[in-house]
Amino acid sequence: xxxxxxxxxxxxxxxxxxxxxxxxxxxxxxxxxxxxxxxxxxxxxxxxxxxxxxxxxxxxxxxxxxxxxxxxxxxxxxxxxxxxxxxxxxxxxxxxxxxxxxxxxxxxxxxxxxxxxxx
Amino acid sequence: xxxxxxxxxxxxxxxxxxxxxxxxxxxxxxxxxxxxxxxxxxxxxxxxxxxxxxxxxxxxxxxxxxxxxxxxxxxxxxxxxxxxxxxxxxxxxxxxxxxxxxxxxxxxxxxxxxxxxxxxxxxxxxxxxxxxxxxxxxxxxxxxxxxxxxxxxxxxxxxxxxxxxxxxxxxxxxxxxxxxxxxxxxxxxxxxxxxxxxxxxxxxxxxxxxxxxxxxxxxxxxxxxxxxxxxxxxxxxxxxxxxxxxxxxxxxxxxxxxxxxxxxxxxxxxxxxxxxxxxxxxxxxxxxxx
Numbered sequence: 384x385x386x387x388x389x390x391x392x393x394x395x396x397x398x399x400x401x402x403x404x405x406x407x408x409x410x411x412x413x414x415x416x417x418x419x420x421x422x423x424x425x426x427x428x429x430x431x432x433x434x435x436x437x438x439x440x441x442x443x444x445x446x447x448x449x450x451x452x453x454x455x456x457x458x459x460x461x462x463x464x465x466x467x468x469x470x471x472x473x474x475x476x477x478x479x480x481x482x483x484x485x486x487x488x489x490x491x492x493x494x495x496x497x498x499x500x501x502x
Numbered sequence: 503x504x505x506x507x508x509x510x511x512x513x514x515x516x517x518x519x520x521x522x523x524x525x526x527x528x529x530x531x532x533x534x535x536x537x538x539x540x541x542x543x544x545x546x547x548x549x550x551x552x553x554x555x556x557x558x559x560x561x562x563x564x565x566x567x568x569x570x571x572x573x574x575x576x577x578x579x580x581x582x583x584x585x586x587x588x589x590x591x592x593x594x595x596x597x598x599x600x601x602x603x604x605x606x607x608x609x610x611x612x613x614x615x616x617x618x619x620x621x622x623x624x625x626x627x628x629x630x631x632x633x634x635x636x637x638x639x640x641x642x643x644x645x646x647x648x649x650x651x652x653x654x655x656x657x658x659x660x661x662x663x664x665x666x667x668x669x670x671x672x673x674x675x676x677x678x679x680x681x682x683x684x685x686x687x688x689x690x691x692x693x694x695x696x697x698x699x700x701x702x703x704x705x706x707x708x709x710x711x712x713x714x715x716x717x718x719x720x721x722x723x724x725x726x727x728x729x730x731x732x733x734x735x736x737x738x739x740x741x742x743x744x745x746x747x748x749x750x751x752x753x754x755x756x757x758x759x760x761x762x763x764x765x766x767x768x769x770x771x772x773x774x775x776x777x778x779x780x781x782x783x784x785x786x787x788x789x790x791x792x
Contacts, residue, residue, distance in 0.1 A: 457677075457678070458677065460732050460733045460735075460739075461735060463673055463676070463677045463733055464672070464673020464674070464735075465673065466650065466651065466670070466673050466735070467673050467674075467735040469650050469651070470650040470735045470736075471735065484651075484655045484661065484666070484669075485655075485660070485661045485662070485666070487665075487666065487669025487670065488665060488668060488669045488672060491669065491672065491673065
């Protein structure tokens with residue numbers, strides 16, 4: 384998961400798309416979780432978190448098998464998009480949704496940047 | 503310099519719709535005596551979605567393809583005084599708009615083809631106006647959709663409406679559709695006026711629910727074709743199969759490698775599915791004329 388930083392930060396257009404994003408969100412993959420800090424569109428840090436959960440603005444939570452299907456290089460229908468998973472109730476997006484929704488194209492591409500690398 | 507013009511002609515029609523004067527942008531291509539094919543765009547978008555259908559020589563041989571930007575959309579203006587009220591599309595107004603435009607254009611039993619909200623209203627047309635159409639084609643047509651995000655995100659001053667709308671619809675397409683066509687489709691969404699996409703979705707999510715009545719559609723009065731892209735999670739293949747089960751005589755095809763905007767996100771793939779339907783309608787039309 385830590386490769387998210389290098390993948391996103393090397394994508395200049397994606398960083399530009401998120402140039403007004405400063406937030407920290409929780410990424411939950413089954414029973415594991417990471418805190419992802421974003422600063423001006425760059426991924427500042429990706430930190431594995433344990434039982435003590437840090438503060439976060441919003442959380443993306445899905446079972447491991449669903450994330451694995453989302454992160455396939457050629458995802459099947461229902462796993463091509465975060466909102467597709469929300470519609471099928473395999474992903475929940477919780478918390479203060481403002482940074483996520485107001486930068487939806489950015490966060491969709493950010494999460495998709497792991498495609499073909501974690502599946 | 504190597505330039506060319508498309509066979510598409512765009513004009514502005516002044517017409518009274520819903521009891522008010524309107525200036526409506528209308529495009530058409532194909533022979534004046536061709537079978538009229540009225541194309542209805544999706545929520546928050548405009549006629550540009552049908553650019554490939556309007557440019558396909560095989561279609562233009564037999565069909566007069568027509569599309570109009572709904573009031574508030576594309577190059578059509580909202581009615582005078584629009585600033586004083588919210589835009590909210592209802593089933594009744596949507597039906598009256600389409601029938602009004604068919605009357606204004608003096609179309610003789612056109613084929614209606616609509617996508618998304620246009621696919622939903624196609625079901626309403628099949629139910630309420632089968633005598634007015636020689637066939638109806640519903641693209642991404644479902645009887646109902648449950649909301650999966652708060653529609654208020656689409657119209658608030660602290661969120662960019664165009665980028666919000668594009669973000670909402672981007673994943674509805676097949677990821678393998680050509681990048682340029684996918685982004686062209688998103689650009690149409692980025693250009694929508696404030697609150698227009700949300701106002702259309704009032705019909706799609708709330709007012710246009712036709713689940714209780716689809717069983718009454720009589721396909722012997724007007725043939726109904728349903729074409730649905732497999733990647734669409736807004737109007738899903740399951741929704742279309744459900745319609746096929748409930749409406750006797752419906753012909754439905756689930757389209758591979760397409761999503762919610764088949765005619766716009768990957769035109770050449772879509773035309774592989776549309777052509778047999780148009781050929782079938784043309785053949786039925788010819789046999790009646792003999």
